[in-house]
Amino acid sequence: MKKLTCIICPRGCRLEAQEIDGDILVKGHACPKGEAFAKSELTHPMRCLTTSVKTCFPELPWLPVRTGKDIAKEDIPRILREIRRYRLEKEVHCGDILIENVAGSGSPLIATLECCADSLARKE
Amino acid sequence: MKKYDVVIIGAGPAGLAAAVSAREEDASVLVIEREARPGGILKQCIHDGFGLIRYREKLSGCEYASREILKTRESGAEIQTLSFVSRITKLEKGFVLLLSSRHGMSNIFARSLILATGCRERTARQVAVHGTRPAGVLTAGTAQYYLNVLGQLPGKRCVILGSGDIGLIMARRLTLEGAEVLGVYEAKSEPGGLSRNLYQCLEDFDIPLHLSTTVLEVHGKERVQGVTLVKVDENLTPLPGTEEDLSCDALILSVGLIPENELAQNLGAVIDPVTKGPVADEDGMTSVPGLFSCGNAYHVSDLADYVSESGERAGRAAAVWTPGNIPSTLPVTAEKNLLYVVPQGIRRQPQEKIVFYFRCSRTLQGAILRVRLGENEILQKHYDILRPAEIEKVILNLSGKDLCSCERLTFSLEEL
Numbered sequence: 297m298k299k300l301t302c303i304i305c306p307r308g309c310r311l312e313a314q315e316i317d318g319d320i321l322v323k324g325h326a327c328p329k330g331e332a333f334a335k336s337e338l339t340h341p342m343r344c345l346t347t348s349v350k351t352c353f354p355e356l357p358w359l360p361v362r363t364g365k366d367i368a369k370e371d372i373p374r375i376l377r378e379i380r381r382y383r384l385e386k387e388v389h390c391g392d393i394l395i396e397n398v399a400g401s402g403s404p405l406i407a408t409l410e411c412c413a414d415s416l417a418r419k420e
Numbered sequence: 421m422k423k424y425d426v427v428i429i430g431a432g433p434a435g436l437a438a439a440v441s442a443r444e445e446d447a448s449v450l451v452i453e454r455e456a457r458p459g460g461i462l463k464q465c466i467h468d469g470f471g472l473i474r475y476r477e478k479l480s481g482c483e484y485a486s487r488e489i490l491k492t493r494e495s496g497a498e499i500q501t502l503s504f505v506s507r508i509t510k511l512e513k514g515f516v517l518l519l520s521s522r523h524g525m526s527n528i529f530a531r532s533l534i535l536a537t538g539c540r541e542r543t544a545r546q547v548a549v550h551g552t553r554p555a556g557v558l559t560a561g562t563a564q565y566y567l568n569v570l571g572q573l574p575g576k577r578c579v580i581l582g583s584g585d586i587g588l589i590m591a592r593r594l595t596l597e598g599a600e601v602l603g604v605y606e607a608k609s610e611p612g613g614l615s616r617n618l619y620q621c622l623e624d625f626d627i628p629l630h631l632s633t634t635v636l637e638v639h640g641k642e643r644v645q646g647v648t649l650v651k652v653d654e655n656l657t658p659l660p661g662t663e664e665d666l667s668c669d670a671l672i673l674s675v676g677l678i679p680e681n682e683l684a685q686n687l688g689a690v691i692d693p694v695t696k697g698p699v700a701d702e703d704g705m706t707s708v709p710g711l712f713s714c715g716n717a718y719h720v721s722d723l724a725d726y727v728s729e730s731g732e733r734a735g736r737a738a739a740v741w742t743p744g745n746i747p748s749t750l751p752v753t754a755e756k757n758l759l760y761v762v763p764q765g766i767r768r769q770p771q772e773k774i775v776f777y778f779r780c781s782r783t784l785q786g787a788i789l790r791v792r793l794g795e796n797e798i799l800q801k802h803y804d805i806l807r808p809a810e811i812e813k814v815i816l817n818l819s820g821k822d823l824c825s826c827e828r829l830t831f832s833l834e835e836l
Contacts, residue, residue, distance in 0.1 A: 301619035305472050306723055308615035310805070343620070344468045346480055347596060348568060358571040360466035360482045369624065376596060390486045408466065408480040 300337050302330045313338050342366035345375060346408070349394065351384040355416040356409075359384055361394060365403040375399040387412040424450045426738045427517060427530035429505055429683065432460020434715020435536030436488040437728040438735030442534075443495035445739035450528065451492070451499045452519065458492070458499055459485035460538060461561065462724060464568045467589050469616075473725035484724055508533070510687055513743040514710065532710045532738040535684055535698075536731060539677040539716040541586075544638070547607075547675045549581070551637035556644035560586035560674040564593070573599055575670020579647055580604045581635045583612040585722065587674020592621035594672075601627050602668055605649060607634035607656050610783055612674070612809050614722060635671065636663060644669055677720045687711055692764060695719040699764045701749050702774050703737030704730060709746050712738045719762050719777070722811050726777065733775070750823050757781055757833035759808060768823040774816050778831060780806040786836035791816065794826030806833070 302309040302325065311324045313334040322334040336342055344366050348358040367375060378399040388394065388407045395405040409415075426442040428435045431453035442449045457463060462470070465481025472478060475487070492499065503521035514531045541559040549557075556575055558566075564586065566572045576599050580587045583606040591601045604622060609632050611618055622629055630649075636658060637648040651662035679697040681689070689698040689706040697718045698706040704714045714734035715727040749765035759779040766774055780787070784806045791799040791814075799816060806812065 301615045303616040303620045306469070306614060306616065306810075308619075308810070310615070343624070344478065345596075346467050348466060348571065350571065358569065360480060360568065362466075362468060362480055372596070390483060408486075409482045410486060 298338060300334055302333050304329045304333050341369040343369045343372065345372055347376065347379055349379060349382050349384055349405075351411065353384075353411065353416060356411055359388070359411050360408045361405050362408050363398065363401065363403040364393070364406045367398075367401040367403050371399065371401050375401055379405065384411065421516070421527045421529050422450075423529040423531075424448045425531045426450075426534060426735070427452065427515070427528060427532075428534040428536055428735070430460065430536035430538060430715075430717070431455075431458035431492075431499055431501070432536060432538050432715065433462060433485070433488055433724045433727045434538070434717070434731035434734075435460070435534070436492045437731030438534050438536055438712075438714055438738070439492050439497035439499075440488075440495045441732040441735035442739040443497050445736055447739035449495075449497040449735075449739075450530075451497055452503050452505055452517075453499060453501045454504045456501055458489050458501065462488075464561075464564050465724075466568045467593070470724050473723065474728055481724065488728065505683065508683055508687055510708065510711075515687075531743065532712065532741050534704075534712040534714060534731075534734050534738050535681070535717050536713075536715050536734075537680045537683065537717045539679045539720050542673070542676040542678060544671070544673055547581075547634075547673070549635050549638060549671075549673075551648075552640055554638065554640040554642055554644050556640070556670045557638055558670070558672060560584070560590045560672050563590050563670075563672050567593060567597060573597055574672070575599060575644075575668070577602060577668045578670040578672055579635070579666060579668045580672045580674060582606060582673055582675035583618070583629060584674035584676060585613040585617050587672065588613045588617040588621040590672060590674070591627050592625060595625045595627065599670075601625075602666060603628045603630055605630045605633045605635060607632065607652050609654060610807070610809075614810060615807070634658070638671060639665075644671055647671055677716065679717050679720060681713075681717060684708075684711065684713060684717075689713070692719075692760070694760045695762060700762070701747070702733070702763045702766045702771075704734035704763075705737060705741070710738075710741060710743060719760070721777070722809070726811070726813065729775070750826070751828045752776070753828050753830050754778065755830055755832035757784060757787070757835060758831055761831045766818075766823070766829065770819050770821050770823055772817050772819045774818060776814050776816060776831070777811050778814065779808055779811055780833055781808060783807050784833060784835050788834045788836065789814065790832050790834060792830045792832075793818075793821060793823070794828070 425447035462481040462485035470484035507518040
């Protein structure tokens with residue numbers, strides 16, 4: 297039996313997951329998402345990766361980014377290596393895709409902050 | 421002198437939400453922000469987990485802030501950045517604010533005033549860490565600013581003191597960016613942050629969490645060279661003979677947040693000694709008529725979503741408040757096993773939906789929340805587990821209830 301904490305929402309349900317005859321039995325979840333999380337956690341743990349990328353803009357030297365979808369937990373170091381090589385050379389909007397399929401993870405890398413002339417210069 | 425119906429100090433999530441809801445009531449609104457951009461601390465929160473309640477989506481702090489800023493701009497509220505309120509004078513029909521900005525000093529009149537000034541981190545000196553004062557001792561929020569905004573790693577071998585959420589988030593962030601996090605040390609016998617953060621920030625990266633252990637002393641002249649750790653008893657008193665030296669180049673503190681209320685105190689608002697924020701009613705109105713408090717300045721929340729919610733309520737109430745209207749309030753008290761309940765009082769007008777937040781005083785494995793109006797129990801709610809680190813929200817329907825003849829509304833937790 298494995299003890300887990302659900303990370304899907306702030307409630308943080310304490311889960312117990314047990315593999316019985318190829319089936320995974322989950323206890324302690326308050327919603328179906330918790331059950332799905334526990335099953336994924338035992339077979340192929342997934343995470344959202346958030347970090348930042350270097351930009352060419354002195355007003356915003358680092359742009360926060362995240363994976364658009366959850367990626368395999370074990371791929372985090374490899375994906376981070378690719379993200380570190382990236383440098384943003386153009387203006388982007390919050391939500392824009394920077395890399396389509398980052399390090400072959402199946403997820404895009406998206407900007408999570410405005411980075412355009414308007415937002416860079418804006419000082420009310 | 422420029423006049424507004426509602427002036428809001430602070431353009432973080434609480435202030436922005438307050439601005440939007442005050443505009444919805446057609447009030448003229450000014451938001452004053454001392455930094456160059458609105459968004460508050462969310463600007464440096466690049467991690468995800470925001471907005472699950474408010475938007476039913478998982479957003480990063482920056483994305484959440486972007487949405488709130490956009491809504492505020494669309495609402496027609498004015499935002500004045502790089503401006504600082506240095507003095508507030510209370511008049512009979514409102515407030516006069518002395519504002520310092522790039523245009524010099526000016527006075528602004530506000531019919532009602534909302535303080536959305538957020539909170540501040542406790543520092544090393546506030547938690548009795550002794551020793552030298554070298555570079556490399558910083559709060560988790562400062563480390564977050566260095567790393568996420570400036571792109572600078574604050575240390576390569578880091579010790580984290582305190583298990584608050586920002587400390588846990590930074591443990592993961594520092595690890596991802598190539599620093600070694602030697603451990604998270606917590607003086608209390610229970611961890612401080614959300615359970616999900618203990619799991620996804622520490623367990624995911626095999627970062628050890630040491631409970632009942634604190635930093636006694638910092639070593640190093642120019643730069644941190646190490647710390648002395650010590651075990652403590654349940655009263656947080658160091659246990660002699662358990663000292664242990666650990667070499668590191670950074671000590672990062674996540675040892676609690678204190679609501680920022682210098683302005684409220686100067687105006688004479690009564691401060692709650694437990695929450696460290698003003699005493700207020702369900703709309704966030706403090707003991708000073710026309711002065712409202714919301715977000716982390718009122719009481720420290722775990723979630724930005726709750727902060728926005730409290731801003732919304734204060735904004736709406738501040739917009740419709742008229743000077744001279746001082747409602748009678750029914751006191752709300754926190755009894756057994758509760759650290760606090762907010763609001764500390766409610767208007768004696770029956771309403772369908774009043775939102776309360778509470779924190780328990782210790783971890784309870786199974787508990788029943790009981791709410792009594794005078795002598796009558798009006799709510800019973802069961803909880804599987806309650807932790808002081810995690811705030812709980814409960815909504816009461818008081819329509820049809822007689823709030824005038826009873827003395828108080830009482831919350832208590834019964835352990836099962």
